[in-house]
Amino acid sequence: MIARSLLLATVASASFIASNAYAEDVPQPATDAAEQASSPRAEVIIVTARRRQETAQEVPLAISVIRGDSIEATGNFNVVKLQQLAPTLQVYTTNPRNTSVNIRGLGVPFGLTSDGFEQGVGIYVDDVYNSRVAAATFDFLDVSQVEVLRGPQGSLYGKNTTAGAINITTNQPTFDFEGRAELTVGNLNYRQAKAAISGPLSDTIAARLAIASTSRRGTIYNVTTNRWINEQDNLGLRGQLLFKPNDDFSITLSGDYSKQDPECCGTVFVRVGRTQRPLNRQYDALAAAQNYVVPSRNPYDRLTDLDSNLNAGNKIGGVSARIKWDIGPGTLTSVTAWRFWDWKPENDRDFTGLPIVSKSQNPSQQDQYSQEFRYNYEGDKIDFVVGLFGFKQRIDTQGTEQQGAAASKWSLTPSTSPTNIANNPATLAGLTASNTQWLKSTSAALFGQVSWHVNDALTIQPGARLNYDKKSGFYQRVVTNGQGQVISCTPAPAAGTVLAAQCGVYQPQVSAPSDSAWNFTYDLNVNYKIARDILAYATYAKSFKTLGINQNGLPLNADNTVNFDAGTVKPESVNHYEIGLKTQFWDRRATFNLTAYRTDIKNFQATVNGGQFGTVRGYLANAGKVRSQGIEADFKVVASDRFTAYANGAYTDAKYKKFVDAPCPPELSGGTFQSATATPDYSQPGVPGALSPRQCDISGQRLPGVSHWAFSYGAEYNIPVTLLDKEGQAYLGVDGNYRSHWNSNASPSIYTEVKGYALTNFRAGFRGEGFDVFGWVRNAFDVNYIENLQVAPGNTGLIAGQPGDPRTWGGTIKFSF
Template identity: 60%
Template sequence: MQFSSRGARYGRVRRRARHHFATTAGALAALGIASPALARQEAQQVSAAPQADEGTVSSPSSVGTGAQDAGDILVTARRRKETVQSVPIAIAVVGGEHIDSTGSFNVGRLQQLVPTLQYYSSNPRNTAVNIRGIGVPFGLTNDGIEQGVGIYVDDVYFARVASATFDFLDVERIEVLRGPQGTLYGKNTTAGAINISTRQPTFDFEGRAEVSIGNLAFRQAKAAVSGPLSQTVAVRLALSSTSRRGTIWNTTSQRWINEQDNLGLRAQVLWQPTDTLSVTLAGDYSQQDPECCGTVYVRTGATQRALNRQYAALAAAQGYQVPSTDPFARVTDLDASLNAGNKVGGASLRAVLETGLGTLTSITAWRFWDWKPENDRDFTGLAVTTLSQNPSQQDQFTQELRLAGGGERIDYTLGAFYFRQSVDTQGSQQQGPAASAWLLSPSSALSQDPSVLDGLTATNNIGLDNTSAALYGQLNWHIVPGLTLRPGLRLNYDSKDGDYLSVVTNGEGELVTYDSTDPRIVAQRGVLAPQAFGVKYHDWNLSYDATLSYEAARDVLLYATYARSFKSGGVNLNGVPSDASGAPILAAATVAPEKVNHYEIGVKSRLWDHRLTINLAAFRTDIANYQALVTNGSLGVLRGYLANADAVRTQGVEADISLRPSARFNAYFNGAWTDATYRRFTDAPCPPELSGGTTAADGQAASAPGTPGGISPQNCDISGQRLPGVSEWSLSYGVEGNAPVRLLGQEGAVFLGIDGSTRSNFSSNPSPSAYTWVDGYTLTNLRTGFRTEAGFEIYLWARNLFDTDYFEQLQVPSGNTGLIVGNPGDPRTYGLTLRTQF
């Protein structure tokens, strides 16, 4: 196996991806020139949305409050433009104005508006975006599996969830679709999709600009301008920049950490030579370069390690004390370099044409992602782990073709999708002079010799080639007026080719191998273990769904859905367990695909002359072979690998309500009750309170949780326990009122808006632990200001108005010393925003 060829292969794949994009883009452009009977953009060729009755106030099914909510909300959730109330899908829509007004400038803040969306991020790479409790395993990211929640920007699939950490850039609206979407979207998605639509180039000159300042040295600027270059060409340019001082003080570096430092650029060119042709070329680039991402000490808990190997004894032996035991003092003493350098970008070509069969849409895209992190993996101010970084580079190429057409009784969408991805990661981890005393048993003389582990270094090279192709389609059969059956089908092929190489050397430059019986080498490989393996996975999958909808009355839509879906199998790229001889256990190198059965019923209604919208949904999703994260109790041996839990179930009820009785008042309420549990997972990793002791022999009883030096079970049965990151109850709500006034020489309105979110407690560990439950919390935001109909707006805002102390996430550092660290949520922030558009 030629592990050394990965770098050259990566370069070839990146050049090949660019070549594919350029070749396909050129061919499509040529096709557009040669075809006079083509269509404008897909959005323009479908029928316009019905307007509200004259004299009434339209109530959209949208999240958030603001001044421009009049009229029906149009979405493209089903790859055609239609009103959100006519779509038989549980969907939340957040308009661009709401995003701006509520300060929800990335997915992390978007979850405060959409209760069934869960977002967790210890750094951009280790980010999870789930819907209804499912999507990806909670914890360290493994590149060898797919997302369960697809992220699309202008129809382009973003393979790496790190893109969710960036600021939204010139966004028109965001649609959060709940439930499987594989028969309408390019990449299969079992949990849902986040469909982001940006503002498009216009042939009328327009622009918008926004500047915000606030405490913590917050600075944010956004601008966009659009207009014609000729009668057939229009262009749109947009930029966004955000910076903010960190929220945690590092006493070691004497600097604030966990800051924000984001820059985004987007350019789009629209070519419409005739009324029957539309081609859009787009390019974007975003970067982050903050000193991030650090944690704070939260607590310790008793494990089943020997008492002298638990945190209190280890810290006392080295005379170590954390700078603060109060996590909300926001003080840490991390001594390793921190960085979260993150760059994403790419180019896409979207062409829309009309044939005799219907509208044909092509989306060709190439994207890249470069990740340059540095972390403190021991989470303390001791020189235990002095270097931890896993820089990674990704290229992806996608091609999607869709045909949408039909007549009065039957219409359809057919699609083909191709995806090619290459990921290369170069990891380094190095132990420091405090490592021997911290990581080796105090009863061993080696623990008193700092040179045993000082300089011990693991160098990892990880590679993945990922190919996916699919044919999909959905048919809409209008059986009788008001009654529609929508069957869908998807045929999918996935192929993954991965390799993992970890070479370990000690401070003297010697290779650490499994052949040596030298006690020093044996101790060293117990901390950082060498490993090399290659793994391949390929499979075909067939999935299908059916939705029956019925217009029970005017503005009342009932629907029921069944979906048989899947999430493709994967490969483990963070290392796998080894046998007694050190050989990798290759049976653990792949994970089986998830098999999903999804059931949903819902009602969408508009009442009181469209002033009130009430949408309800109830769902149940059963997953066999759920892809779960398994962590190893030994420090450094594994970063966590994937395995299949036998069965998982998520079920719940959701409500989306919006009210606009007049142009002077509007409100919304969204709520979700979610019951997401492991139904059967009998060989799960144990939580820290049951780990670290002597492994129980077959039939031997385990000690009580937290018994120092006790007997730990081989694995734990967590069947019936809650999935990580899922609150049983989550709510979002808001209200805004305004009054007409003349101010600054202009006619306008003063307004006051309040929005908030509440969630109950959730588990922050893959196997629920008594030490990692995050308490529920409520966040309240306020804004007040003045706006004119001409587009000028000035307002004061406050987020987390009551300065609530809460954790976004708790973590269990490897090694199982009982240490628990956390990521505290933002404190109260406040500031001023000026916005204008023309």
């Protein structure tokens, strides 16, 4: 009833984005101390969104702040799970590498990941930029709070933040001895242990050490290997050393290491949709011809029969040094960091139990170096931040994809020829594409923002950023047949031959794309304090996301030659408009913040999927124009010491405004291509044997992965009790989230529409000074829902996917001193 009432209140308020904010007792400004004294429950939310400590209500931008204990209480232990608490986030993953983190529908092209482009949502951990989303999929370890900044942040952060930033702050070393330990057990053999200890080593040196381990049985049963897959097997370590000889100077040395080694990430059969392939070349007919029956056509039976090895081995780590030096009225900060990412995947790319693609893996190794200098100045009339950022990265990848014994019958069209190569397994069996590639990326930025306090109420805040980027890459694909012999597809082999069939699946290719660009961007924010607890603001930002290169191979032209023109991708050009209102009332027990925005992007970087085994799996291209607009709000109430509640929501309207040469969805693919000079005909979707458009105009259609409506909510009630001579509080909490339907394909398809769903979680426990014991149940009503859908290659109509977690339950014990 509480959850339903909160959700209805959220809908009635048009859209609420509220953060279960991080609150801590901190000294208040002298001018505000008397006012706060009359409101002992007034909440003070400290953030570093603008590279200095200030209260969240003073920051004239849309921001959600999630405290560490809220993350733990709701079971959201990594970036992927954060969208359950922050509705403007969209996080979708098929494995750690192919993870999309978007804000307001923008940030990363939805689909297969390429190293050649940048993310539009900057992910920072203790001021250190993580260049790959995959390199930030580690478990949260000893986290103090997470700030989700919505909208362009380029004048405050040194690397691409066209859609926003996720600023993660960990707990820092202390000169007071303290520690904490946590143990959680649950169904599905869930085990999680965390511990952290901090204290002084001398009068000027303090240290902190944290460790976490998470394991859980998989949620999908593979009948081929008789094992549960998509499990969790994570280990994380973090150590920090603080040297603080005086109050004006400090050096913090940090090191972290994270290892993930699950048997992951497999899919289940979800559905079949008709394409324009001949009917006897679509999924049901192909499967029947090989006497293949999927273990279940109900995805919520959670059964699969994948026959290739699965692995999502992920090693992430690095070291950093942060120096802070108070110089007069300002602070000079230097952040030096090195990070690595070692990715060792194995996948079943055909999504079936047949040996069609017997091997698919693209292990990668990344090294990144970053250096940031930043100076913060605070004065009576002028505050400013100015920074210099440098970044260097190299990624090496060694890919292998191999055809199996069932590939010929599945991928080749039978003929009446005596040499019917489609019925000969040896035609494609063992055919192997070996890919070698590397990427070098260099970036430098000068950025800054000035706050001019015209008077006590009005502040004008301009910002600017000058950015230089250079990218160069190399890609080589060598193809060998089942006998290990290198094949060549130049000149084009005669039609109907074994070599022609092999070249139709894999073609050798070499490319070395390279490009560089300068960009100047700027923003202007005007904010006015209408009253003590009411702040209004308006923002315009001219931003960009840097150029990209196609690093995973290039598509082919109509004459079967390599399209080298597709080697580079233009930068995105962003125009962003936003207005907002931040308010507190009821003696600051209640917070309500409202935001409306519009973002227009020219040359949006989109992922194009080839749809065939023989072409590049996915590459980048520029969509003409994209627009995202919506309304968000924050609401939280601390009604008393006994009851708190929040309700979060967002309305997001994100669509392609102009994308005339997009890849076609599966229902308009698979047939013989229409004439290159003909006007594309979209009138026969899913009609077997119909002619297929070479490309599709999807202007006006919604961006993938984005729900129009998203909500989250929560409430907690407690009563004082004494249990086993321990004074404390017994409490009951509820939290949940809802997302309306969305599409899981870059070009929206009727077959990849994902139904909306609502999840509800409960927790109940007893806490006192230094301890907390509680039980929890997540997805309490055991709702069936899909996390993502994937179109199987070959345009056979097969749609595979990953179902979300079923009901889980368990208990947690936490101690601190």
